[in-house]
Amino acid sequence: MGFAEDRGTYWRGRYKISTGKYGTVADAEGNTIRFRTKREAKQAADAEEAKVRGGTWKDPTAGQITFGEYASRWYAAQDLAASTMQNYRRHLEEHLLPEFENRALASIQRTDVDAWEKRERALYAASSVKTWRGTLHLVLEDAVDDELIDSNPATKRRGRGKRAGRSRDRGPEKVVTDPLGILLCAERASLLSGRDDEFVAVVTKGYTGMRWGEIVGLEKEFIRPAAIRVEWQLYELDSGVFERCPPKDDSYRTVDAPVWLTRLWTGQVARTQPKPCSCHGKTYMFRGQGVSRTGETGAKVVDVARRAGVSTGTVSNVLNRPDVVTEATRTRVREAIEDLGFTRGGGAVDRAEHWRRNGFATWLFTPAASGWYPKKAPQEARPVPTLAYPWPGGPVRGRGAEARADACWVPIARGLTPHGLRHTHKTRMEGFRTPPKLMDERMGHIDASVQSRYTHITREMREELLANLTIEWHASLDARLAICTTSPVAVLNDLLQERVRVRQ
Known part of the structure; x- marks a missing residue:
């Protein structure tokens, strides 16, 4: 049975957890409870020991582990696909740890999670915030299973604290084409x-x-x-x-x-x-395909060939062995070189082993679909400058491209x-x-x-x-x-x- 221990100015309750291990009656924050009388301390200690024997006792100090410490331990225990591990790491480091890292697990309340989500929604897309909250819920749910906290404060309650309707999480409609x-x-x-x-x-x-x-x-x-x-x-x-x-x-x-x-x-x-x-x-x-960080690599041999209406081999001959090319063809190629601002090596780039997602989407697909290069400091978003022929107009690259262009692309599916x-x-x-x-x-x-x-x-x-x-x-x-x-x-x-x- 439990017993009371005299601490001079107060009594504290002590109870047996296991052989040679005793616990002290504490509150939800893990602080020792100071009882005024020996009887109160003894009763509280007996109650805790009864929980130990009944298998319902929980360590009152368990929830004092910080979210940051537990999240590190949780992440290290995962054995998932590299892409999933990368996403979890990004969610934790960029969005969850800055808010909850030094908070004790037991101190995180539902209102804290809701307030964090509200602040995130003001800065990021609703779908992204929903994903990050899902990761937070997953971490805290495992903390519940580990008996560190009694309930998961990140659990969503349907229809509580929201305005009516579905427009709150509504995003832009996905664009399709024909x-x-x-x-x-x-x-x-x-x-x-x-x-x-x-x-x-x-x-x-x-x-x-x-x-x-x-x-x-x-x-x-x-x-x-x-x-x-x-x-x-x-x-x-x-x-x-x-x-x-x-x-x-x-x-x-x-x-x-x-x-x-x-x-x-x-x-x-x-x-x-x-x-x-x-x-x-x-x-x-x-x-x-290697692409410069600004998205413009300068005019290439293929651009000159298209402008002049010849093969890339003919352009190479004009540059390296002009005597084997007819005068009319040389003139046409040189005019194309001047129009495009082509310089040797201006379009040379190292070929990458594989497409980069951002490079392909940002500098190839998005300009193709919208007709605009995206904003990239120090340049603002701008139309793709093109030649008037051959249709649909080859992109003009390099310094002063806008001045040398004849037209620009219109959107296909912005x-x-x-x-x-x-x-x-x-x-x-x-x-x-x-x-x-x-x-x-x-x-x-x-x-x-x-x-x-x-x-x-x-x-x-x-x-x-x-x-x-x-x-x-x-x-x-x-x-x-x-x-x-x-x-x-x-x-x-x-x-x-x-x-x-x-x-x-």
Whole structure:
């Protein structure tokens, strides 16, 4: 049984926790309770010892561990995918520790969490804050399981402390586009990069719905005669390292492809002759492109060739062996060099092993879709300056680009992102009335409903979807032909000329 201990000016209660270990009656903050009488101290000690014997006793000092100390211990105990560990680390270091690091777990109240969330919402997107609160809830829920606190102060109570309606968490609607929009964005991205790779990649994303990491991590060996096999993805960590890992939610799948799309893939492989990368030793279908931090690398040889209407080899001859080129061609190339402000080495950049997510989205895809370069200190957001011909106008780069430009691009789908093409693909399939089971398989989603278990994909379903995708692709080429019958992007120009022959 418990006993009372005389401390001179007060009594304290003592009780047995285990053999050779005794505890002192304390309050919720872990402070020793000072009793006025021996009887009160004895009764409180007996009550605590009864809890020990009944298995309901909790150490009153347990909740005094700080959130920062517990979060460090919690993070070290996790064994998750590198991408998940990176996200948890970012949430903790950038948003949770600055607020709660030195707070004792037991001192964190629901009102504290709500006040923190309110301040975060004033600075960041509601969806991001919701994610960070989810991480906080996860950490504190494990603290409850460890019996350090009695309840989780980050638990959401439905409808409490909110205004009515759903508009509080409402974000902007996801921007999607149509088949012609996919084609035009792909063409512009290729013009910005100066190569055909981006055209093939954007079209692939728009017509397969593959995730970004799955396209970056698409290995040559998984290109099939009529499909792509999704086995891996490359996830870019904050350190700049690419983690080769399974697709999200283990969504291994085979994505059926129409004949015209597989031809684009085989042409890409034949044209680029990909080699194994140094980081993984795997041969990937796409290789990254080095881009300057400002997004403008200066005019390239390919830009000069497009301006002059000649091959890059001819431009090289004009620069290095002008005697082998006719005078008329030399004049045309030199005029293009002057117009574009081309200098030797001005467009030379080191080829990256893989696309960087921010570099591709910021300096290739976003300008292609919106017609504007984003704000990047010290420069403000600005339209992409272009030449007037050949249509749709090659980007003018380098110093004084705006003064040398003839025009600028108009938006195709302002606000469209690479992930928006995934939404676009799902939306187009909905328009075809594609069976949900087939859509889920293609997108890498899981439907655990009974209806899904009793539905199966047939060959006819697959063929109908591929036929619909082919119809839309041909319609987009026809619409592009109606604008201009040629393209400075070689792979698209070949497709357009082939379409002209088919229609004749």
